[in-house]
Amino acid sequence: MNFSFWEADSWIQNIDYSIVGSGITGLNCALRLKELDPGSKILVLEKGLLPEGASTKNAGFACFGSISEILEDLKTHSEEEVVELVKKRVKGLELLRKNLGDREIDYQNYGGYELFVPEDEELYAKCIRKIPEINELLEPVFHDKVFSLEENKFGFRKIQPKLIYSKFEGQIDTGKMMSALLKKAHSEGIKILNRVEVKSFDSAADYVKIETDQLELHSKNLLIATNGFGHRLGIEEVKPARAQVLITKPLEKLPFRGTFHLDKGYYYFRNIGDRILFGGGRNLDFKTEETDQTGLTEIIQNNLKELLKTCILPDIPFEIERSWSGIMGVGDQKKPIIRQIAPNVYAGVRLGGMGVAIGSLVGRELADLALKS
Incomplete structure (x- = not known):
């Protein structure tokens, strides 16, 4: 690479912390490092023009799990583990x-x-029968009843007569969230290189x-x-999961607001x-959606459109104005992986479709x- 002295000195030499990924987790990680080690030199490496996973491609749900998702988690996790998952979210x-700030992210x-x-x-x-039990389970987290029954006041069709409601769920604008994070990172002197894909690493004492597709770097961490x-x-416990999304043009009469x-959470709208x-x-x-390649499939896009039309x-x-997809990280367990994987190498991955909820915390940890x- 044809770097000048100034470019090499400012960007790629004497790096204390290199972070792979400029999404919600990576930038929160960088900001936390700068907070606790203010003199450090931090470089964020992002393979996309924009964060390429799910940080700006998700639905912007500020949620902690629907009741059916929580009941599903209780099949493979203890009650204590499920409460801890919800608490983290x-x-x-x-x-x-x-x-x-709520205004910056349009919460x-x-x-x-x-x-x-x-x-x-x-x-x-x-789910209806279990509402009292789950409310009691989550009471230490929310100090209130989480779930209750509501009438279908939105004109939905081909669904069961009652909806299960939570007043604690919200929504954000993930584009505004990422813009605010980038602005904060730049203001702290954190460097970000886009279109640089990390291919491998070799850790020493x-x-x-x-090794990237553009250059070779040395970093302390x-x-x-x-x-x-x-x-x-090399983090095999993480499996990619593609999520496809579409958005309508503005409607004359919007029938609802909310998430x-x-x-069981496999479909979501807001x-x-x-x-x-x-x-x-x-x-x-x-099988097809267990991929880290973005793209759309006819079977899912047609299904989404049909459910919009009939339900x-x-x-x-x-x-429909636009369709897109993002890549989540899932696995056999819902708990994120936050651990050292080699000398001076650390990972914070497997957010389980809850990146908006736990990305800030995973980055910090x-x-x-x-x-x-």
């Missing part, structure tokens, strides 16, 4: 709002609802050699915050101003781990 959202607390299709009669009945792309750097979950964002459906084709907006004409080691 709540704490992460509080941290996000505190760090950036709106319209509440959240879970819908059930007729075929889910058994699950629907179970006092430095890490980082390497922190991996690539979530669904973690497997590319909504359907089919208002963005007078538009409706609708995403999900990877359960239609798990969510049955009497309201709409047009990743930085704390590196500073303590």
Whole structure:
């Protein structure tokens, strides 16, 4: 590479912390490092023109899990583990709002609802029956009842008669969130290189050699915050999961405001101003959607449009303005991976589709781990 003295001196030499990924986790990690080690030189490496995983491609749900998701988690996690997961999500959202401010991220607390299709009669009945038990389980976190029943006042069709409501759920604008994080990072002197993909690393006793598609770097520490792309750097417990999303053009009469979950969280929709964002459906084709390649498939896009037409907006004409996809990081456990993986190398990945909720906290804990080691 043809670097001048100034470029090399300012950007790529004597790096204390290199962070892979400029999404919500990576930037929060960088800001935490700068807070606790203000004299350090921090470089963030991002393979995309913009953060390429899910930070600016998700639906912007400020949520902690619908009741059916929590019941599903209780099949593979203890009650204590589930409460701790919810607590982390709540704490992460509080941290996000505190760090950036509600106005900066356009936080709106319209509440959240879970819908059930007729075929889910058994699950629907179970969720209603379990409301008191789950409310009691989560009372130490929220100090209030979390879930209650609401009438279908939005005109949804082909769903069970009652909705399960939570007043604690909100929504944000993830574009504004990332803009605010980038502005804060730049103001702290944190360097960010885009279009640089980390291919491999080799850790030694006092430095890490980082191979990218553009150049080779040496850094005292390497922190991996690539979530669904973690497997590319050898973190096998993370599996990529593609999520497809679409958004309508503005509607003349918006029938609702809030966040909504359907089919055990595999579908989700919300208002963005007078538009409706609708995403999900990877359960239609798990094998194809277990990929770290962005893209769209006909089966899922057609399904999303059909559900919009028959269930969510049955009497309201709409047009689709844009469709896209993002890459999440999932695995056998919902708990994120925050650990040292080699000398001077640390990872904070596997956010389990809850990046908005826990990304700030995972970034903070990743930085704390590196500073303590």
